[in-house]
Structures are given as structure tokens and as C-alpha cells.
Amino acid sequence: MNRQGLRKASVTIRDVARESGFAASTVSIVLNNAPLARYIPPATKARIHKAAKKLGYHPNIFAKSLRSKRNHTVGVILFDITDPYCTLILRGIEKSLYQESFLSILADAHNERARFERYLEMMLERRVEGLLVLANWLYLDINLLADLERGKIPTVIIGRELDSNATSSVTVDDEGGAYSALAHLYSLGHRKIAFVRGPRALASSKARWRGVQRFAKDTRLELDPKLVVDLPDQVNLTAGVDDAFRITEDLLKQKRTFSALMAYDDMTAFGALRALAKAGIKVPQECSLIGFDDINPSQLFVPSLTTVRQPMEAMGASAVSILIEGISAAAENRSGSAIHRKLPAELVIRESTQAVP
Amino acid sequence: MNRQGLRKASVTIRDVARESGFAASTVSIVLNNAPLARYIPPATKARIHKAAKKLGYHPNIFAKSLRSKRNHTVGVILFDITDPYCTLILRGIEKSLYQESFLSILADAHNERARFERYLEMMLERRVEGLLVLANWLYLDINLLADLERGKIPTVIIGRELDSNATSSVTVDDEGGAYSALAHLYSLGHRKIAFVRGPRALASSKARWRGVQRFAKDTRLELDPKLVVDLPDQVNLTAGVDDAFRITEDLLKQKRTFSALMAYDDMTAFGALRALAKAGIKVPQECSLIGFDDINPSQLFVPSLTTVRQPMEAMGASAVSILIEGISAAAENRSGSAIHRKLPAELVIRESTQAVP
DNA sequence: CAATTATAACGAATCGTTTCAATAAAACAA
């Protein structure tokens, strides 16, 4: 008694071979349109295709990967999927990956080092072909770098540049963005401007502040140190908003007047807006408010938020293009060198800023 | 000349075998702690482990999968990653998956049928062990069902129940949620209440409206049909907000007074809020506003939004538990039947509602 | 002491593809 009775789990290339009357190798060549396929006469090809279709043949991807050592998958590690900033970048990544017929494994590190490392481990174990790291709101740094380079697979970091520039990166021009944000407020006549800077630990905080300082210098605008406060280091996103709220309240309590407030980012601006509203200060009539990022909710707020847009979809797309290049380089044993791309930010004027009366 | 000169791509189990002086099969048994390992003396185990560590051995997952037919991966298909509603569910999914050491492949269908089908295809091709479908803001229906069942792999749909209940689902109690939302407004003294209902095509629109009607019946509250408007069918998320804005404006134009507005969901509420603000109507002083979902931005708005919370993290977690159960059932050739879970919604009272003066 | 059972380790087959080298027939050239 043979195994006919047993239900075959799935149809293999040998089944197609038997059905079509050719060898498995021939079937493989035809179905993959391998170089050798140029010798195969159309009639043969047709028969093989027909057999494959008839049996509903789908190549086993595990076996395929085992031979080719490829799986057309990249890993995406981010640090808080709850952050709308991530979301838009993900959209950009997804669009590009889709076109390349790559699929992505998503991991959310919850801003926890251990989780990050575990995920990194899992991804390497699964031999993803490349790695995208979305370094939003991220405090891990020094060793992160080492970890990433350990993998020896093409990697692109979005939103942050590593100290060693062995790993490719895509960032936004924070400095330029902050510069134009302040320029916007200035052009509206604001001179007394409060600043809620980002947490010290974040690279982008420094960069944005540099932009502010550069503008101030260029126009001889005086920055009142009493009107400059720092957000505390804070891993939690919504807690960050609360911090911003509190800090702005403190700012208001000290009775120094200002006609505009520039926030580290949109989230911060939301917190500030709440504090201003609570103090009965109308935005933008009595105080202009500007953020940074242009995350999704910003346009929905009342008043909608004037902000500096990070081209997040473009950043995602850009990262993918670098990564894919790195992957094909690796596949062909070429060695591509790290690429660092810095995209311009764009001022988006909405309702939360207006000319000083 | 042998192949010593060639750089080995990676260290295999045979290398460990050679290094430790045992056979590959023994190594496999030890490293996986297979049943047979109970016969292997500690000394041997130690030597094998040492050898493995020394060589930095990592089992090749492709080969592993080829044999075991498993890959510890589930597919997650959603319809708009930009939607904050998705984001929180994803968080729930991720947490649970992490504990099970599963990884997820993420696909965003952009509300496009073709894209959905392509992704479904890709996932089946990759033999994900299960499928999670996040049916937010979704208009595809009839055939979607057929597509999903074609795959014959464990599947859970979140946010919607399929007509055939062959596929498991996790939904929220829309009707009960809407009921309690209206009850809340009623208890604050509101009697003239406007409703912006969801798009006709969405199942949740109907369910929520049923909740409203039921409450009205229970308390003999009269619903003024002139104060009830429908959101048009709309695939795009932010366009939905604009629709809500326009619709609310129309509502206001007809000069019917109402002291509260109940929106289909939070996004809709945001649109309504903007229209109210533009008309100079203060929320909540002159008009209370309530949403549904409790997406992330809702607590950040000024005023923060009273709403009905969907327990999104719990929904994600619940879906994963059903899925994992289905996967192990499949692995052991048991046949689990579809499970349908409906989670309660919870009223979250914030600033946007207050008692009628 | 012989018979049985635990213990310890291994060899070979298997999973499903792809690819290399080989073969054979046909087509062409000298």
C-alpha cells in the first residue's frame, strides 16, 4: 500500500515535475525564468506552467530561502508605535517596501533597552536582510551603536545620526527648521519669545536650539534666558505632554510676558497650549504658538498648529532606498559605504500663529 | 586543496559537532533540549554548549522552518496605519506577541482592495502561521471574507464581525458604548442633542445608532430627526474630519438649537469641535461634545474630549490569544472553532461635556 | 550468569528548492 491515502500537506515541485512529465530541475528553471530557460522551447514551458497551475503549486518559501539565503524581509524597530511621528514614517517605509516586494517585520521597543536588544536578536536570528531603526524619542545611544554594528547587516537609522558614521542615517535638518520657525515668529513681529526646549539628552534638542541661536545672532534678536526652559528627560510620550504643560505653567507664573512660544515639538506644543488655555490666554490672539514635526493631530487641533514639518514619508522612503541599495550591494558582495541624508524641513503656517497686534 | 581557505558564511550544526566531538544529531538534541536529551549526561551537554558558544553558533532558521514547517510569525494587515485607532491596537498585539516569542509582519492596505489582496497573497506565500486583520474604517466586505477563508490559516478580525462567523473576531460593544454615551449627556441634563452618525456602510455606525435609539426609547427621550446627520462614505481619514466639519456647519446653519453633540467617533468630534469653535460656540460651556474610541489625541485636545473608550490594547491582546490558540490547535491537528469576543466600552469623562446650565 | 532494560550516541533520511555538471540529440561547419 502506498501513501496515496495520506493527504499531502502541499504540492511540491516534484509533483509538478511528475504531472508535466519533466524533471524537477526543468520545472524550477522554467518557473523561475532562470538563465537556462532560454534553451527551453515554448511548448515545454507551456506544459510546465499548465501543470503548476493545475496543481496549484506554490513554491515553499522555506526551502527557497534555505538555498538562496534570502527572504525579502527587513526588520523595522521603533521605540514607541504610539508616537504619531512614527506612524507617518512607517507609512513612507511601507510604500517603498511594497514596491520592492519586501515585507517588514515590525518591532516596538517601548523605549526599553532590554526589549530593543531582544528584538534585535530575534531579527538577526531570522536573518532579515536589512534593518531600519526609527530612533524617535530615544535615549539609548552609545552601546546601541555597537549592537547594531554587531549584526553586520545593512542598517539605516531614521531620525538620528550615530556618532560613528558607519551606519547610514536619514535625518531632518533640525537646525534649519528651527531657524525658519523663529524667522516666522520674528517676521510676525514677535520679539519676546518663550522657548520650551527638548530634553537635553536628545540630539535634536541641541540642533534645534542651534537653529534658534543662529537666527538670533543673524538678526540680533535678544533671547531672554528666563524665557527658556528645558523639558526633562522623559521616556513616556504622553507624560512628555504633561511635562510641557507644567513647564509652561511655571513660565506663566513668573509673570514675564511673551507674545509667542516656540515648542520643541508638536507634542510639547499641545501641552503648552493647554497651559495657555488654562491661564485664559488665547492662542493665537494673545500668544502665538509654534511646534515642530507636523504630526497628524496638529492640523486637527483648534487652533490648528503652525509648525515645522518633517517630511516623514519622504524620510521613510529615503531610508528604504538606502537600505535596498545596501541589501543588493551585500547580495552581490559589493560593499556599499554608509550614506547620510539630511532632508529639509518645511514651515507650515496654520492658525496658531499671527502677527503681534 | 580543500575549502579551508573559503570563508564560511556561517557556522552550522556540523561545525559544532566537529568542535565538540559529537555527532550533529546529538548536538541538535542537546541544543533543543529534545526529549531524548534526558539520556545525555551533563558533561556532554556542557561540552556541546561550550562548543556552540565558542563558535557563535546560531541555528539557521530557514532550515529549521523547512523541517518544522513553522516560523513563529503572524501577519497583521490593517487598512490605515495613520489611524491612531490602529496604533493602540497594534500596541496591544505587539505586547502579547512578544510574550509568545512571535514576530509580526505588518502590512498596510491603504484601504485599497488590490493592495489588501496582494498583501494577503504575500503573507500566505510566506506561510505566516496566523493572520490578524484590523478592520478599521473599512468598506471592503463581502469578498474579503472569501479571500480570508481561502487561506485556511487561523485568522482573527479585529473591529468587525464577518457575516459568516467562520472567522474569529474581536469587537467592541458599540451599542452599549453609545448607550452609555447618551446616558451621560442625558444625566447632565441635555435633551436637545445633535448626532453626527458614521458612514452608512460601516457596521459600527448602525450598532452605535441602535444604542442611541435604545436609550431614547428607555427614557422616552425624543430624537429630533433634523438634528441627525450622516457622515458620507469616505475612505480617507482626514477627509473624514473635514466632512464632519462641514456637516456640523450645516447643522449649525439651520439654526436648530442643541446643547450637546454626539459624534460618531473622536475624529468626527474633532471636526465638529472645529465647526463649533468657528461659529463661536464654546465647548463645553455652550455645547457639550462627546466622541467615541478614545484615540490618543483625544486627551490632548483643549478641551480634552469626553468619549467612549474602546479597550484597544485589550482588544489586540484578546485577538492574539485567540490566534495563538488557533495556531497551536492547527499545529496539533486539532480543529478549533471560531471564537467571537465582544469587549465592553467604557465611558471616559473629560472636559468636553458639562451640565446644561 | 544470562536476559533485559536504561543510557548514550550516531547515521542516514528528510524537508523542497536550486544549480552545477553531465548527457544526448540536433544543427552546423570544415
Add this chain to the structure above:
DNA sequence: TTGTTTTATTGAAACGATTCGTTATAATTG
């Protein structure tokens, strides 16, 4: 006619891990 290419097809050898069945000792039992 013989020799060389071109065209068509194939068997067998990987890829790297797991598992089943086997063998060879050591320990235990009657």
C-alpha cells in the same frame, strides 16, 4: 565524414537542521 556548437533535459549534490531507527555499551534484574 568527422568534429564542434547549440539546444534540451536531467540526475545528483547541495542548503542546514531534525528525527527515526539502530547500535553499542552500561546497569539492572531474576
